Amino acid sequence: MSFISSDMRILESGAPEVPLADKWATHKADLRVVSPANKRKLDIIVVGTGLAGASAAASLAELGYNVKAFCYQDSPRRAHSISAQGGINAAKNYQNDNDSVFRLFYDTIKGGDFRAREASVYRLAEISPNIIDQCVAQGVPFGREYGGLLANRSFGGAQVSRTFFARGQTGQQLLLGAYQALNRQIAAKRVKMFSRHEMLDLVIIDGKARGIITRDLVTGEIMRFGAHSVVIATGGYGNVFYLSTNAMGSNGSAVWQCYKKGAYFANPCFVQIHPTCIPVHGEQQSKLTLMSESLRNDGRVWVPKNKADAEKLRKGEITPSDIPDTDRDFYLERRYPSYGNLVPRDVASRAAKERCDAGYGVNPEGKAVFLDFKYSIESMGRGYISTRYGNLFQMYEKITDVDPYKEPMMIYPAIHYTMGGSWVDYNLMTTIPGLYSVGEANFSDHGANRLGASALMQGLADGYFILPYTIGEYLADEIQTPPTDTDSPEFENAEMTVRERIKRLFSIQGTRPVDYFHKKLGHIMWDYVGMSRNAEGLTKAISLIREIREEFWKDVRITGEEDNLNPELEKALRVADFSEMAELIATDALERKESCGGHFREESVTEEGEAKRDDLNFSSVLCWEYMGEGEKPELHREDLAFENVILSQRSYK
Amino acid sequence: MADQIFKKIYLKVWRQKNAVSKGRFEKYTVENISSGLSFLEMLDILNNQLIEENKDPIAFDHDCREGICGACSLYINGRPHGPDDEVTTCQLHMRKFNDGDTITVEPWRAGAFPVIKDLIVDRNAFEKILQAGGFISVNTGGVPDANAIPVSPDDAEEAMDAAACIGCGACVAACKNSSAMLFVSAKVSHLMKLPQGKPEAKRRVLSMMAKMDELGFGSCSNTGACEAECPKKISITNIARLNREFLKAKFSE
Numbered sequence: 085m086s087f088i089s090s091d092m093r094i095l096e097s098g099a100p101e102v103p104l105a106d107k108w109a110t111h112k113a114d115l116r117v118v119s120p121a122n123k124r125k126l127d128i129i130v131v132g133t134g135l136a137g138a139s140a141a142a143s144l145a146e147l148g149y150n151v152k153a154f155c156y157q158d159s160p161r162r163a164h165s166i167s168a169q170g171g172i173n174a175a176k177n178y179q180n181d182n183d184s185v186f187r188l189f190y191d192t193i194k195g196g197d198f199r200a201r202e203a204s205v206y207r208l209a210e211i212s213p214n215i216i217d218q219c220v221a222q223g224v225p226f227g228r229e230y231g232g233l234l235a236n237r238s239f240g241g242a243q244v245s246r247t248f249f250a251r252g253q254t255g256q257q258l259l260l261g262a263y264q265a266l267n268r269q270i271a272a273k274r275v276k277m278f279s280r281h282e283m284l285d286l287v288i289i290d291g292k293a294r295g296i297i298t299r300d301l302v303t304g305e306i307m308r309f310g311a312h313s314v315v316i317a318t319g320g321y322g323n324v325f326y327l328s329t330n331a332m333g334s335n336g337s338a339v340w341q342c343y344k345k346g347a348y349f350a351n352p353c354f355v356q357i358h359p360t361c362i363p364v365h366g367e368q369q370s371k372l373t374l375m376s377e378s379l380r381n382d383g384r385v386w387v388p389k390n391k392a393d394a395e396k397l398r399k400g401e402i403t404p405s406d407i408p409d410t411d412r413d414f415y416l417e418r419r420y421p422s423y424g425n426l427v428p429r430d431v432a433s434r435a436a437k438e439r440c441d442a443g444y445g446v447n448p449e450g451k452a453v454f455l456d457f458k459y460s461i462e463s464m465g466r467g468y469i470s471t472r473y474g475n476l477f478q479m480y481e482k483i484t485d486v487d488p489y490k491e492p493m494m495i496y497p498a499i500h501y502t503m504g505g506s507w508v509d510y511n512l513m514t515t516i517p518g519l520y521s522v523g524e525a526n527f528s529d530h531g532a533n534r535l536g537a538s539a540l541m542q543g544l545a546d547g548y549f550i551l552p553y554t555i556g557e558y559l560a561d562e563i564q565t566p567p568t569d570t571d572s573p574e575f576e577n578a579e580m581t582v583r584e585r586i587k588r589l590f591s592i593q594g595t596r597p598v599d600y601f602h603k604k605l606g607h608i609m610w611d612y613v614g615m616s617r618n619a620e621g622l623t624k625a626i627s628l629i630r631e632i633r634e635e636f637w638k639d640v641r642i643t644g645e646e647d648n649l650n651p652e653l654e655k656a657l658r659v660a661d662f663s664e665m666a667e668l669i670a671t672d673a674l675e676r677k678e679s680c681g682g683h684f685r686e687e688s689v690t691e692e693g694e695a696k697r698d699d700l701n702f703s704s705v706l707c708w709e710y711m712g713e714g715e716k717p718e719l720h721r722e723d724l725a726f727e728n729v730i731l732s733q734r735s736y737k
Numbered sequence: 738m739a740d741q742i743f744k745k746i747y748l749k750v751w752r753q754k755n756a757v758s759k760g761r762f763e764k765y766t767v768e769n770i771s772s773g774l775s776f777l778e779m780l781d782i783l784n785n786q787l788i789e790e791n792k793d794p795i796a797f798d799h800d801c802r803e804g805i806c807g808a809c810s811l812y813i814n815g816r817p818h819g820p821d822d823e824v825t826t827c828q829l830h831m832r833k834f835n836d837g838d839t840i841t842v843e844p845w846r847a848g849a850f851p852v853i854k855d856l857i858v859d860r861n862a863f864e865k866i867l868q869a870g871g872f873i874s875v876n877t878g879g880v881p882d883a884n885a886i887p888v889s890p891d892d893a894e895e896a897m898d899a900a901a902c903i904g905c906g907a908c909v910a911a912c913k914n915s916s917a918m919l920f921v922s923a924k925v926s927h928l929m930k931l932p933q934g935k936p937e938a939k940r941r942v943l944s945m946m947a948k949m950d951e952l953g954f955g956s957c958s959n960t961g962a963c964e965a966e967c968p969k970k971i972s973i974t975n976i977a978r979l980n981r982e983f984l985k986a987k988f989s990e
Binding site: 143146158167213223225231263265267270271368373374482648 | 739740754755771773774775777778781782784785787788789791792793794796798799800801802803804805806807808821823824828830832853854857859860861863864867868869871872873874875876877878880881882883884886887888889890893894896897900901903904927928930931933934
């Protein structure tokens, strides 16, 4: 470690010290269970109803707990898991290509550049087949072979076919499966659903998570909800960058509120930049659209070999079809012959940036590369492509007005997913007793880079099969605890803080809308804390972020009313949090003086320009503890021990 | 195609303070709008303009902005999701309009979808219909191996066609009777096309239909407007299937 203060804590995951393959089984056997009669006395709050939240809420309710579920959307079905396109991984080995739990585990650990916890990743791989079984039983219409059995496709970072899919709408179908399970529990009155409600603070009583404060987004009413345990399933914080593939409302505020109440934030700088998104277009764009990684199964990525051609493309003097195959640089196939176009996301993103920075970009801004289906259409026909990717091609055409069956797609990397999040132990509990974090909201299984089709797997593993078991260990001690009294001073204080924050925002009456600050923050993050980072840039970013934060609290203008539906207020509360989170991301990136996965420090590269890890000093999870406003957060860590894989320089050549 | 810049776009937008107040159209003008912008990005610009004028911005539902979450729900120039086919409002682009156009923007109009504010409606009725039976009754765990239930690819494809519904409500908004038959039929078809969904098919269809009627959606008179305006092209053959299933279930009661 670069510095070790005397207050640094070494966090332990709590996974049992038995051979890897026995850890989960051993742990499960040791976990206490709560009897059905006692489950009925226990209340659980689940915040967020995407894959992780909906699956957790439904499964916990099925077990007999009283569940209250919250989402800011008008329906749980609209959570951003719905936008996941390509697929979900599972070690089923249905293709007989020698896939196994160990291979999925290994691919995930390696794909994460050896920055994830072995025990948790192995458990994820172990559970993955059950997820597919569960989803099929729920009626998820996965793609099938002629014989009626399930079909698979390949995804980046793997040499086997283990990705299950429902056309290009896998996330949608999996979420609808979880949503249907949730609806069934709502109908059975086991779950009380609060849509259009946003969590604004966590309430802690006697050191334990005991409730939340919410705002009813329709009436503006500030409300108190108590429980025996709180589960955060609110997704990632990618929107700190303003432009990302996240939904407009996706935010990190719940995770941030928990951080401020004592839940350590782990690896905040681990942000995934997805290589295949529709490039940025003008200054008024509100969000970026992803084109599924599955497209790299059948599309070839290229830029012109000659700079002159790239320049002509940028000026619109020639079209891609004017460039003969011999003058095309299929740079992924050239640099990474064994994985080719299916290298992991961080590698593909950096390679695209490298070509564009070198002057080979193909759109007017010089920030795009081609993803070309010509070759697949020639060999397998247009029908083959349209069956597999029809909806993606349609989406591309609607947005860009270009027909990708005729011309190659233009793509460029964009912020997509955050591997960082609340630190959780092997039970998915944060550093606050009784507070759990599932899905993208926690830091767990993807290390420094998530493999494609693994987010859906993790969200559902957490919600269906891990949390319902592990939460019992904590709740077994709470069976005597009466329902939480929401008139307690702790609730009173939390509510007051929330009300004051809202009042303060309205009272500023500045000159600029929230978007202005959000965009400005996003630019700084993308320029200095984006795909390529260095100490000087990060230091500069921190001071720029502080300036924006100050400006925001002086000059933001919120119109509309406090006690009515008010999207500007919602945005302001989220952006205020983003402006604090941004600083922690930059601080973490500065602290981690190595390159790994999606975190690329220019000071730490191999001779071939690849990310160079520093295992001696950084084979650990960096965890940050909030120390109060304006104070430097305290650094703690969890050391990562690799007992089952050999740490190696990640190679996809 | 290169983007054009529209010097002026005129808007007539439905403004309504809350569920109980009376709404009205307000007129707005936005300037220098690129044809490459999405419709909602144009509204973002208008909203920031309104904030600068110290006015309440226009409230509208939106989230993923890539056509899949089903949140956006604007009735533009008399069409749900506006003048383009197979798109949600968030995927509608300004290139579908011309410089100087006047565009009318309203919320979904249906008794079962009351307005909450401006262009936002309450679609909770859809939730209630699905809660009435739009699921397969399996608990987590204890299910057979996924490949133990073979499904013919044709059935899986048909189930997927129906399951592609995003629950936006354009079908209801397009229908002169405000019928929810396309929405209900999509869920009923999705689940009954799969062997897993068959055991409770009867109970499901009866319960969902009863809930739909109870919530005040109108009857289907086969105009086909729902299919024409559905951003996901859910076919009205699903409605025929729903009717068949419903009758079968009724007669076997």
